[in-house]
Amino acid sequence: MVDAEVKRRPGGRSARVRAAVLDATFALLSTRGLEGLRVAEVAERAEVHETSIYRRWGSRENLLLDALIEVSEQLLVPDTGRVRDDLIAYARDLAAFLATPLGHALEHALAAAGDDPDARRARERYWVSRYERSRQMVTRAIERGELPDTVDPRLVIEMLVSPVHFRVVMTREPIEPEMPARIVDALLAGVVGSSGTPT
Amino acid sequence: MVDAEVKRRPGGRSARVRAAVLDATFALLSTRGLEGLRVAEVAERAEVHETSIYRRWGSRENLLLDALIEVSEQLLVPDTGRVRDDLIAYARDLAAFLATPLGHALEHALAAAGDDPDARRARERYWVSRYERSRQMVTRAIERGELPDTVDPRLVIEMLVSPVHFRVVMTREPIEPEMPARIVDALLAGVVGSSGTPT
DNA sequence: CACGTAAAGCAAGTGCACTTGCTTTAGAGT
DNA sequence: ACTCTAAAGCAAGTGCACTTGCTTTACGTG
DSSP, rough: OOOOOOOOSSSSSHHHHHHHHHHHHHHHHHHHHHHOOOOOHHHHHHSSSSSHHHHHHHHHHHHHHHHHHGGGOOOOOOSSOHHHHHHHHHHHHHHHHSSHHHHHHHHHHHHOSSSSSSHHHHHHHHHHHHHHHHHHHHHHHHTTTTOOSSOOOHHHHHHHHHHHIIIIIIIIOOTTTTTHHHHHHHHHHHHHTTTOOOO | OOOOOOOOOOOOOOOOHHHHHHHHHHHHHHHHHHHHHHHHHHHHHHHHHHHHHHHHHHSSHHHHHHHHHHHGGGGOOOSOOOHHHHHHHHHHHHHHHSSSSHHHHHHHHHHHOSSSSEEEEEEEEHHHHHHHHHHHHHHHHHHTTSOOSOOHHHHHHHHHHHHHHHHHIIOOOOOOHHHHHHHHHHHHHHHHTTTTSSO
C-alpha cells in the first residue's frame, strides 16, 4: 500500500518503520475513525515505540496528513474530449471521494494542519500535485481550441473544486448530484447564459 | 460587546456569566491567539469557574465558535446598484476579514467544529444568517432586471465565496487583490467570455 | 569486519481539555 | 418572605498528546 521513498537510510529499518506506522494508521482510521485514532494505539499496532512516531512526524496531525495525502492520488483526471464532461466528471469524483470517511478525514486533517515546516511542506506538495494534474483538463481544452488561450486554468480549477470543499468542510451540507453540472455550466457560460436550467 | 439573549433566566447571573466569558475569550484571543487560548485562563479572567464554562458550552471548540460567530455579523452587504460591483466588494471585504487573526480563528473554528448538537446548531445558524443577507445582492439584481430570474442566488453566492474560504482554510495561499474581480467576471459571463483580461 | 552515527527503544513526566459527584447560591414564582 | 430549582462553585480525577534525557540497535562506510 505505502511505498516509502525515504531520505537518509534507503532500504532499511527506517523504511520498515514508516511503512508499518502508515499501515497501522490506515487500519485504525477505518475501524476507529478520525477522532478515535490514538497515537499510542498506532504505535502498538505497528510494533513501534510511540516516541519514534513523534520523532519522525512531530504530531498526530502531521502523521494523519502524511498518511491521508497518499490516498488522494487515486483521484484520476478524466479525458473525454470535451471540457464540460471532463470537469463535471472530475467534480463528481471529488465529491464522491470527499463523502467517504477517508475523504472527510483528509479534508479535516488539511484544514486543521498547523503551520510548522513539516505541515507546510506536506500541504504544499499536496496542492501542487493536485493542481498540476487537474489543470490538464483545461490546457487540453485550450489545445483543442475548445477554450481560448486567455483562460486561466488555475482559476477554473479553483472555482470548480472550491464549492465542493466548501460544503464538506465549512457548511457540512451534502452535495446534490446535479451540483457539479451546475457549477461547470455557470463557470463556462456565466450565470446569465446557463444557470437557469436546474438539470 | 456581547449582548446575551439567554434562554431560561433572562437578566440575571446567567447573562452576566455568559457575557463575562465571551468578553474574556475575545480579550485572550487577541493576546494569546487561537492556539494559545486556554479554557482555564478564560475562566480565571472572567472570574468564573472553569466547570461553568464546560457545563454551558461543552467544549473549548464550541465556546470559540459561539464567540467568533458574533464577530462576522460586521460583514455588511454592499448595495451599489450594479451586481458586479456588489459582488466584487463583498468578496473583497470577506477576503480582508478572513485575513485578520479573528477571521482566521473563525474559519478554523468552523472547520474544526464537531458534530455534537450544539456545534451543529451554531454552524447552521451562522450559515443561514450569512446566506440570507448575501443573497440580497443577487435578488436585487434580478428585481432590477440586471440578471434573469432563472439565476439561482444560492449558487452564485456559493461560487463567489467558496474560493476565498478555500484559499484561507485549505491551500493557505494569500488572495491576490484582483482575484475577487476575476471570480465575479468568470461567474457572470463565463470563463470564455471574460477571464482573459487579468484586470 | 570494525566502527560511527542516525534512528529506534525506553521510562518518566507535563500540560491541558474534559468529567463527575456533591454543595452552594441566586433569582423567579407563589 | 418562602421555596423550588437551574445554574454556578468546588475538588479531585482521567485520558491523551506531546516532551526529554538517556540507552541500545542496526545500517552503511571505510
